[in-house]
Amino acid sequence: MEITFLGTGVAIPQKNRVQSGVLVRLEEKPLLIDCGSGVLNRFPDAGVSHTEVDTVLLSHLHLDHVADLHPLIKANWLRGNTSMKIYGPEGTEEWFSKVIDAYEYLQEEVDVDIIELVPGKEFTPEEFDCEISCTAATHSVPTLAYRVTGEDGEFVYSADTEPSRDVMDLAAEADLLIHECSFPSGMKVTNHTTPSSLADILEEYNNEIGSICLTHFYPEMRGHEREAVHRLKEYFEGEVIIAEDLMKLEL
Template sequence: MELTILGSGSAMPVPDRAQAGYLLDDGGRSLLVDCGSGVLQRLAGTETGYEGVSTVLLTHHHLDHVAALLPLLKARWLAGAEHLEVVGPAGTKSLVDGLLDVHEYLDGRVDLAVREVSASRPFSAAGFEVAARETRHSMKGLAYRFSPPSAPVDPADGPLTLSGDTEAFAGMASFADGSDVLVHDCSFPDGTDVSNHPNPTQLGESLAGVDVDALLLSHLYPHTGGREREMARSVRDAGFGGSVEIANDGLRVEI
């Protein structure tokens, strides 16, 4: 399974970071997780392309995670694709219906399926087996843990976890325990007065003693610019024992 960081940024744009978006590829199957502004351009630069993504999985409905959802639908229609599935937490159908109310001419252009999921049971998306858990954020959302189609295991034991937007807390750490790779919200450096997102020390403390091989810090606000090494060091100093990297757009990780 390969993870490509399409967008490692936030609701405050910077030139080198698109908003939230992650591409999973395995054995010819592709899944897009979140679809913020700029993600469609990043996706067009991959071998998969928007033509190869027929399923989008949303962590939550904040604008920086869904802004390119209808542009993706339109691009697939214009490219001759016939289908798009949108999967996400409760409220996803209302979100898509509302977007189509504004852009009525896109309604019916492709075979559009919308499916709502919850943390109560695992599910499949584009062939990937997925477990979910609720996050702690200003809007209800879900974190996801993935098992690839080529080597299915219990998704609760899958090798990749994506936190979505969330505070750092013990339940999230437990959900990610045993992952090869954890991509976690770390929006601001230490010393920033903010809620609903963790700083590096909070994240490191929550992950102390957790078995995660590699941690990627993502959803980075402009405040983090030039402080990335300091942030990675703070996570380690706070108790996390695995490797720590800063997610950057275009980064590809084999899992």
């Protein structure tokens, strides 16, 4: 299982970080998790054709996680691929329909299947040899954290969230936890995570998770990356990784 971080940033532009997107290659087939602005243009740099992607998991519907989804569908259509399956939280179908209704020419040309999920759902996407489960994250809109289990390992993607026992329970016994870390320690934030707030809950799960990869960085995190790693290592024995755009991890 190969994990490529197409985007590790947020809605505010930053050098070398576009918005959220993670590409997971399970054997030969790619699964895309979130598709924020800039993610589509990362495909050539990642050495992956966008036309390979026909299945997307959306964590939630904030623009920095979905803005390139319709452009991806159009790009695939222009190259002859018209089918897409999208999994997401409550409200995904209504949101998708409202946007694509503005582009009648595209609506008539593509076949998009949307499956809305509820926390606790377990499923296997068609043509994938993996199991996926989800739980509710703690954010300002309905948000799902995902656990992907394949032959080579399993990981959890927290999505945007405050530190959450539901998310940490989902990550128990996983090889890798990809967790947002939007702001540095010392900032008072809601709906997001800092190294200190994650460390407070991580101590309870120290021996249950293999490694942690931090992502979803606001500009305020620049220069605080080593500090974040040091803070978490006080409570966590595994490796702590700072995600960068186009970084690859193998499970």
